Amino acid sequence: MEDLSFRHPVRARASGARQSAIVGVVASGNLEVLVERVLPDAECAVDIKTAAVGFGEVWSAVIGDFVERYSPGGLRFSINDGGARPDTVSLRLAQAVRLIAENGQ
Amino acid sequence: MTSWQNNRVARDARIVAGAGLARGKVVEAHDVTRLLEAVIRPGDRVCLEGDNQKQADLLSHALLAVDLSKVNDLHMVQSGVVLPEHLDLFDRGVAKRLDYAYSGPQSARIARMLFGGKIELGAIHTYLELFARYFIDLTPHVALIAAVSADREGNLYTGPNTEDTPTVVEATAFKDGVVIAQVNEIVDTVPRVDIPADRVHFIVKADKPFFVEPLFTRDPAAITEGQILTAMLAIKGIYAPYGVQRLNHGIGFSTAAIELLLPTFGERLGLKGRIATHFALNPHPALIPAIESGWVRQIHSFGSEVGMDDYIQARSDVYFTGPDGSLRSNRAFCQTAGLYACDMFIGSTLQIDLQGNSSTITTSRIAGFGGAPNMGADARGRRHPSEPWLKAGAEADPDSPAPLRRGRKLVVQIGETFGDKNVPLFVEKLDAIELAEKLKLELAPVMIYGDDVTHIVTEEGVANLLLCRTAQEREQAIRGVAGYTDVGRRRDRGMVARLRERGVIRRPEDLGINPLDADRSLLAARSIKDLVRWSGGLYAPPSKFRNW
Numbered sequence: 001m002e003d004l005s006f007r008h009p010v011r012a013r014a015s016g017a018r019q020s021a022i023v024g025v026v027a028s029g030n031l032e033v034l035v036e037r038v039l040p041d042a043e044c045a046v047d048i049k050t051a052a053v054g055f056g057e058v059w060s061a062v063i064g065d066f067v068e069r070y071s072p073g074g075l076r077f078s079i080n081d082g083g084a085r086p087d088t089v090s091l092r093l094a095q096a097v098r099l100i101a102e103n104g105q
Numbered sequence: 106m107t108s109w110q111n112n113r114v115a116r117d118a119r120i121v122a123g124a125g126l127a128r129g130k131v132v133e134a135h136d137v138t139r140l141l142e143a144v145i146r147p148g149d150r151v152c153l154e155g156d157n158q159k160q161a162d163l164l165s166h167a168l169l170a171v172d173l174s175k176v177n178d179l180h181m182v183q184s185g186v187v188l189p190e191h192l193d194l195f196d197r198g199v200a201k202r203l204d205y206a207y208s209g210p211q212s213a214r215i216a217r218m219l220f221g222g223k224i225e226l227g228a229i230h231t232y233l234e235l236f237a238r239y240f241i242d243l244t245p246h247v248a249l250i251a252a253v254s255a256d257r258e259g260n261l262y263t264g265p266n267t268e269d270t271p272t273v274v275e276a277t278a279f280k281d282g283v284v285i286a287q288v289n290e291i292v293d294t295v296p297r298v299d300i301p302a303d304r305v306h307f308i309v310k311a312d313k314p315f316f317v318e319p320l321f322t323r324d325p326a327a328i329t330e331g332q333i334l335t336a337m338l339a340i341k342g343i344y345a346p347y348g349v350q351r352l353n354h355g356i357g358f359s360t361a362a363i364e365l366l367l368p369t370f371g372e373r374l375g376l377k378g379r380i381a382t383h384f385a386l387n388p389h390p391a392l393i394p395a396i397e398s399g400w401v402r403q404i405h406s407f408g409s410e411v412g413m414d415d416y417i418q419a420r421s422d423v424y425f426t427g428p429d430g431s432l433r434s435n436r437a438f439c440q441t442a443g444l445y446a447c448d449m450f451i452g453s454t455l456q457i458d459l460q461g462n463s464s465t466i467t468t469s470r471i472a473g474f475g476g477a478p479n480m481g482a483d484a485r486g487r488r489h490p491s492e493p494w495l496k497a498g499a500e501a502d503p504d505s506p507a508p509l510r511r512g513r514k515l516v517v518q519i520g521e522t523f524g525d526k527n528v529p530l531f532v533e534k535l536d537a538i539e540l541a542e543k544l545k546l547e548l549a550p551v552m553i554y555g556d557d558v559t560h561i562v563t564e565e566g567v568a569n570l571l572l573c574r575t576a577q578e579r580e581q582a583i584r585g586v587a588g589y590t591d592v593g594r595r596r597d598r599g600m601v602a603r604l605r606e607r608g609v610i611r612r613p614e615d616l617g618i619n620p621l622d623a624d625r626s627l628l629a630a631r632s633i634k635d636l637v638r639w640s641g642g643l644y645a646p647p648s649k650f651r652n653w
Contacts, residue, residue: 052527058589085523086589087331087564094621 004048004056006063010073013041016101023095031081031089035096041073050081062086066093075100112281119144119247119283120306130259130302131291132309137167140307142175144283145247151200152245152277155185156268156436157207157475158318158408161251163287163311165190168249173198180204182243184232184269184436186211186473188316195224204243206230207475209320216471219544229471229550231478233440236269239276248277248284251315254295255288259302262295265409265417265432266317270300272437278304289314296429319411319647321387323361326632331521331564334613334623336362339451339519340371341616342567343560344380347493347515351383353443353480355452359519361391363451368398368629385443385480388413388424388432390646394629394639396423406432407439407476412650416643436476443480448493449515450480454552455524456532459580459592461555461570463518464537471540474552481553483514497559500571513571516553517560522588530563531583531592555579561586564620565593566612573609585610 020036039045046063066072070093077096081089108114122143126136141164145151153168154161168176169190179200186192186208194200195218204227208215218224230238239245250273253264263270278284285307286300336359343349344363354360367381377400384404386392390413395401404424409417409432417424417432427433443450454463465472487494494512501513520530541549561568561583568586573579578600585601587593604610613620630636633650 055527057594061589061594083527085331085521085527087334087521087523088329091330091334091620091623098621 002050002053004050004059006046006060008044008067010042010044010067010071012071013073014071014075014097014100018100018102021096021099023099024092026080026082028082029084031079031084031092033092033096034078035100036076037074037100038076039074044072044075046077046079048079048081052081052083058086062089066090070094070097072097116281116283123307127307129257130306130308131257132307134163134309134312137164137309138170140285141168142171144285145176145179147177148180149246150180150182150243152183152248152273153181153191154248154250154269154273155183155187155191156266156408157185158320159251159266159268160188160316161249161287162188162316163309164249164285168199169193169197171199182239182245184235186215192218201225202227204228204230204235205473206232206235207473209472212470212472216469219471229473231474232436232476233444233479236272236437239272244280244282245273245277246282248273248282250274250284250286252286252288252300254290254292255286255308256292256295259305259308260295260298261286261288261300261305262297263299265414265434267299267434268408268436271435274300274304285309287311287315297427317411321356321389321410322646322650323358323391324633324650325361325365325391325628325630325635328358328362328625328628330623330625332358332362333366333625333627334564334620335359335519335521335562336366337370337618337623338567338613338616339363339517339562340366341374341618342562342611343515343517345374345376347496349380349449349493349515351447352381352449352451353385353447355450355477357453359453360451361389364389364391364395365628365630367395367400369627385439385447388417390636390644393636393644396420397639405439405442406434407436408434411647412645415645416640419643440476440479443476444482444484445487448491449517451517451519452477452481453520454518456535457518457530457561457583458532458535459583461558461561461579461583462535462551463553463558464535464550465552466537466540466550468536468539477552481516482557483516497571513559515559516557517562518553518558519562522563522565522590522593529590529592531587531590533592563588566610568610569608572607578604578609582609
């Protein structure tokens with residue numbers, strides 16, 4: 001297991017009113033993402049527990065591109081990773097942003 | 106006086122030597138090893154029919170058991186090295202030299218034996234190339250083949266898996282060789298004559314049907330969202346703009362995803378009838394929903410696929426069938442069809458380098474080539490025009506006058522940037538090069554040469570290599586779809602952005618595709634059971650694909 005943590009300044013607040021959401025599952029080659037609206041609007045945090053050791057650089061690149069593209073201000077992401085491929089990680093993060101952008105609980 | 110019929114005399118002597126063990130042409134299963142000892146001479150070139158799917162397993166067993174003082178040092182010339190016995194022959198010394206095309210299930214062991222010097226390697230071929238050599242310099246002295254049934258005269262019915270048999274028999278029987286067939290049963294009248302009796306010298310009834318592997322079945326349940334996204338990009342970014350109607354699909358989940366998206370995503374794009382109408386393809390069950398929805402007009406097949414017999418028989422408008430109603434496949438003809446009559450090949454690979462060369466060989470596994478290099482190569486002898494071929498040619502060479510400009514076959518490599526266990530698809534140097542150095546091969550076993558590849562599709566986008574004008578552009582176009590692999594992260598971001606402006610690289614958003622829409626609900630069938638349902642119960646999947 002490896003723990004990784006990323007903090008990014010963000011251009012804009014993530015849209016929507018939902019306070020939290022979960023996408024994905026913890027399984028081999030997959031991951032679970034919990035997203036919570038708990039941070040100031042100009043901040044974003046991603047905390048990762050991963051089964052695959054030694055992929056820090058790839059995670060950093062994936063998270064950097066994700067923040068740039070989706071501007072997830074105010075959101076904290078907690079990831080349980082079962083060794084998912086980077087494209088699966090990008091997809092789950094995007095799905096999490098879409099889900100929390102919905103209105104209501 | 107010079108004799109000009111030595112080979113015929115020798116062949117007749119072999120047949121006489123074997124005839125003592127036969128009643129007519131029929132030899133009992135327990136006498137087969139003795140038959141082979143009587144008919145085969147040391148050093149002979151022997152084709153032990155190992156096709157992509159169908160295996161002459163009884164005959165390989167029997168050959169393995171020969172007395173080494175009578176039969177040894179054989180030169181095996183066969184397309185598939187698939188059964189363990191195929192390699193046991195070399196361990197025992199029955200065989201010494203090997204020319205072949207495909208070794209999928211034996212890829213790890215054949216690598217060890219080549220390194221250990223147990224096998225003297227001629228060359229690794231493509232199917233069509235090995236078949237061609239059967240008629241020039243690798244003509245078999247003896248062919249050991251497999252068929253479904255025979256009559257007492259020796260007429261053979263090969264059933265849906267005709268595959269390589271007609272080619273092997275043609276080369277052997279018409280050049281003074283001996284043909285021995287194992288059959289599942291001996292009948293009064295065969296359902297159709299696939300091989301005429303005068304080309305068959307001995308027949309053996311096997312106690313169990315020959316082995317066939319369901320090589321082409323991919324369970325839709327295992328298709329990922331990444332593969333669905335990649336398939337969407339291929340359909341909208343390549344099939345649609347080129348109007349690809351005649352094509353071949355390689356084996357894999359990415360192409361299975363394309364097949365399952367035609368009736369859903371493809372239908373919504375209004376592409377029915379405009380793309381994917383004519384195939385050189387084995388009867389993949391994943392194509393059933395597209396066939397049932399009226400997308401596919403015609404399919405010619407290399408071989409068959411387990412469980413598809415009843416479906417094929419009931420859909421003879423689509424498949425090639427004999428007077429008995431069952432599929433007639435033919436690997437040599439279908440390879441030729443894929444080479445000359447298809448405008449596109451799309452398939453997966455294990456490694457792609459910075460020039461676009463690809464290989465399925467790793468340093469510990471030698472899977473061989475099979476048919477992909479034929480399918481995935483521009484046919485320089487092609488002369489008939491078609492819309493996709495001309496368009497691709499014009500993209501590659503916009504300045505030549507149109508009447509003198511060659512078209513180009515679309516050769517598409519499709520895959521996810523990271524494969525199984527997060528192994529990257531893109532590499533700086535192919536393992537095949539290291540292997541060639543270790544084995545002292547004159548040629549690195551490259552599956553598809555970079556200069557034949559026209560497009561690479563990954564979840565990150567479509568790279569159109571036809572539009573690249575320099576080696577540097579080509580490298581950056583490849584890096585630009587290589588995702589988060591080392592190769593991808595070492596891209597020149599400025600150059601990749603410029604290539605994207607020119608449409609050399611197209612991202613999902615450039616094609617109007619939202620990656621969030623890449624959902625399994627888009628698949629026309631999400632399980633093997635769904636495929637059975639689509640087929641109206643005609644598809645009978647083998648038990649390993651059943652979970653109900």
